[in-house]
Amino acid sequence: MDTNQTIQLLRSVFAAGVARADPRQALASYLPEKPKGRCIVIGAGKASAAMAQAVERAWPDVAITGAVVVPYGHGAVTENIDVLEASHPVPDTNSVEAALRMVSLASEAKPDDLVLALISGGGSSLLTLPDPRLNLADKIAVNKLLLKSGLTISQMNQVRRRLSAVKGGRLALAARGARVVTLLISDIPGDTPHDIASGPTVPAPDTDRDISHVIAQLGSTLPKAAGELLREPPAPLPGFEADYRMIATPRMALEAASETAREAGITPIILGDALEGEARDAGTLMAGIATSASLHGSPAKPPVLLLSGGETTVTIGSEQPGRGGRNTEFLLALALALQGRENIFAFAGDTDGIDGSEDAAGAIITPDTLTRAATAGLDPRKMLARHDSYSLFNQLDDLIVTGPTLTNVNDLRGILVL
Incomplete structure (x- = not known):
């Protein structure tokens, strides 16, 4: 030729x-059993709007509500699921508002409801809720340092989880016992579920791991409050078994x-x-x-x-x-x-x-x-x-x-x- x-x-x-990674082609076969009550959709990532669109097409007879957040310009047309937009790869105020919206939606779930989390790459910045000891400016500064640090994506997300009020499975806890099922599109080497968007609905097994070498890589410009928090032993999360399905992988x-x-x-x-x-x-x-x-x-x-x-x-x-x-x-x-x-x-x-x-x-x-x-x-x-x-x-x-x-x-x- x-x-x-x-x-x-x-x-x-x-x-x-x-094309193989397009959720509109594959998502329906990974959906769980339909709920007796509502399907409350929450989600974040570059694919989450397309995933939301696929859920609505697959379940026209289910009462669906919720919201997902995507980078600016990555939206898709949906009927009942709101598509929010925020900044990527560095968070902004819309990222915080989106995270608060997801927490609110999850907390509305009743025992017969299903909380369906649609998570894909890019969600780490789109879904940002700083630990109460930090502010958004701290998170933005840390994110900028991470992006030019040369750290692997897993190391970056380990830092993000330590500084977040929603990552590392914390968002799922807001559902207060309702069933939570997570559909994942992996952008992570090895497809570790807690690293995709820093795992808002999937707890990480590495909460006690020493990350002093990662802190050192970020350098002296690391915000003081963030550095102090990263050096503290992380508070353990209540344990739970995450229900997740990988619908597309590298x-x-x-x-x-x-x-x-x-x-x-x-x-x-x-x-x-x-x-x-x-x-x-x-x-x-x-x-x-x-x-x-x-x-x-x-x-x-x-x-x-x-x-x-x-x-x-x-x-x-x-x-x-x-x-x-x-x-x-x-x-x-x-x-x-x-x-x-x-x-x-x-x-x-x-x-x-x-x-x-x-x-x-x-x-x-x-x-x-x-x-x-x-x-x-x-x-x-x-x-x-x-x-x-x-x-x-x-x-x-x-x-x-x-x-x-x-x-x-x-x-x-x-x-x-x-």
Whole structure:
């Protein structure tokens, strides 16, 4: 196939992974038994409006009420469930108002009611209710530190749970004994349920774990009140067994992407769904694996598509960064490591349609990416050093732009060796 056909194949593979994570396609089969009373919906995350829409379509004969909160611009049309909007990835006053609304809704539940929690990635900032010893300014400051810290998503969410009045299962306690069922779309490496949106309805087993190393990583600008609270032994939560169902995961998206590749005559290999670490380091590592496949037929002979999922990180230093996200940073590092090796193409994108805080899901590289960049007067190494990968791919017209997809199973990456 020619270059244009190859690029179209990569876009189709990414689209197939995103489609598998669409809750409107899969949610109905995961619903619990219908309640005798009302179904009170609460929820937070990039997919929660689409999930709410799917619940209403599946249960037209059930008395449904409630609300979900999504990032600005991620709404969907619903009949009885209110769709609220708040800020992501840093919370705002609407995040606090949404959390208070969810607590109020859960507390209204009667014994015959069902509290149905619709939780997906992004909910940590959208559903924010600080511990009484903190204020919103403290939470915003901590969130900004977390986003540039280089910590894994699990470590970030451990901090968020310690500072929250709703995370770590606390929101479920507001239901006061009514049945609570949580439907989850995972954006977390390993699919740990208490880490998805920091687990508002799923208690975490790590409340007593020492996190001094995480505190040290956040540095001296950590707000005093937050630092004091993080250093205290956390108060134990009343124990309860969470009822939750995973309706979409990174692995499911990777398997759907694999099928699209297989139909095109390409051998797919899933390297893992929980890749973490620095995005640029991951790009260099994956270049080595792709080169091995090209030269030695290991781990498979071409044509082969090397797929991976998970969430890498980008550590921002004291310098003013350019425009970028973890997927475009991964790809730029990959291109630099490959140095134009023939017959190797790649894509990487966030399944929510937003790489970092930019308006693209990710991008695509081809064997001539570096050559085209030089022709355009761009310096890829300098742009990688200042985290300006989005700008490079934007100028090369190689971005993947989907708009908000209304779901999120984290990143999807594929390296095609022909």
